[in-house]
Amino acid sequence: DGIVRWVKKKTGPAAAPLADKDALDAAEKGAEVAVVAYFKELKGAEYDAFVKVAQKSEDASFFETTDAAVGKAAGLSSPGVAIITNFEGEGRNAVAVKGKATEDSITALINSEKLPPTIEFNDKNSGKIFGAGVEKQVLLIANSQELKKDAALFKAFRAVAGPFKGKLVFVTVPLDGGHSEPVVSFFGVKEEATPAVVGFDMSNNKKFKMPEGKMTEKAVKAFAQEFLDGKLKPEYKSAPVPEEPTDGGVSIIVGKNFDKIVKDAAKDVLLEVYAPWCGHCKQLDPIYKKLAKRFAKIDSVVIAKMDGTENEHPDVDVKGFPTIVFYPAAKDAKPITFEGGDRSLKALTKFVKKHAATKFELPKKSKDDKEEDEDKEDHSEL
Structure with missing residues (x-):
């Protein structure tokens, strides 16, 4: 129906004429939402407003008439614009635009009436x-x-x-x-x-x-x-708190323990928000575990991850997977999002060292760490 309406609108007049009540009946049978304008003459500010809405709107079928009987059948006892709906199981309903018909008032009524209850x-x-x-x-x-x-x-x-x-x-x-x-x-x-x-x-x-x-x-x-009225508190998803708090040295975060771990003002926390189905997240996993191993002896730093398909938090704005965010060790500190496609061990280590609120000295790197530093493979977001 929407495609047919669009084609007709682009190839013909914005509103189809209704000569009599039979034409109105036929129009209603072919349209769940019909916008009918009745004016003694098809001109003037209100009629022009109707035409402008008809030219732009894809939400209804538009009709016009100068016949008072047709207008009355559409719910208009005087010139104006009405919307007639015939939703399945709801019956016929006709509502007129109150007061003067303007682009805003017609559009508002369409938005109000174009869906069933x-x-x-x-x-x-x-x-x-x-x-x-x-x-x-x-x-x-x-x-x-x-x-x-x-x-x-x-x-x-x-x-x-x-x-x-x-x-x-x-x-x-x-x-x-x-x-x-x-x-x-x-x-x-x-x-x-x-x-x-x-x-x-x-x-x-x-x-x-x-x-x-x-x-x-x-x-x-x-x-x-x-x-x-905006009086409700938002709901955020959370998986159960895991019995095993880490995976390969990486702390596991869920919605329920986010504040306790990630918002700990005594810790600098690097958080990866991932999705189990994400290919780039899977590529990052071994690198991220090596990162956790590298920082294992730095008490002030936590390397963490959270399944973004199962958990949410108001302080995490996920635009894609993986999303990597650093939370400095300070009360009310603003999180810092890791940008760029180079998610190598070297790049992530530099990112943590640059933004950490608590200064530290890393132990000497292992042979595996040095090899990983040489890996410059791009791990762009999906």
Whole structure:
């Protein structure tokens, strides 16, 4: 539908004419979201604003008429612009732009009405969800039985969604629908902990989780309102604290022990954030372990790593894997990101020595270390 709309918009008029109510009925059958302008004459500031939006918007089909009966059928008792939606399972709904029709007011109403009250996360809808023009999303992760229209949980979620239209996007994520894996992984939601309600703010990539407990309409509404008002604390993923604290001399960091180890003001900490599937991370692994061996006798320095697919922290900004960050031994010290593709033992050693708050003397290098220093192979980020 979107491609057809785009082709028609580029090859024809921005809005199609509606001669009578039959034409309106036909238009509605072919469009989930129809924007209808009714003016006695197709000119003037409000009509011009409508045309400008129609020329730019890819979110709806646009129609125009000078027939009062058509305007009335579209929900317009007087000249203006209305949006008619016909979402599956929701029935027909017509809403008019309040007051004078401007580019901003028409666009705002389209953003508010172009999605159904709740929308399922899948390949077909992902573009609509992320392109809704609404930064915050509330997601219900549950099995398909709990997401049926007559299920108590879905009905509570659906009831909350209506009043937040245009402010929050309410998304359902069926665990058995074939598209849930990236969502549950992103939020760190375990299947045994579902159903779960989470929030996502696209403006800053922060995630929020509704406290576990009975998911009543009242509880979901309170979560949604506090999320909208910015009163919730972000949620950060963490794997369990490992029983074995090191791997080849490298300290293992998870979200739960990050502050204790990485933010220790008495230690200079070099942290590698990696992904298990990352080829460059695998190449770096033996070099990083040699680095840990080299600094093993320097009590003020910690060489550490964290699985970035399982753990998060507000002081780590990961743009790719591996990301290497140095945290100086000082309270409130700003982290320093390692830049460049040369991740050799020599380059990493220089980086630590340059930025360490506590000065130290390294023991003489072993033969293996000297050989590694000669390795200038580029280990660029993915």
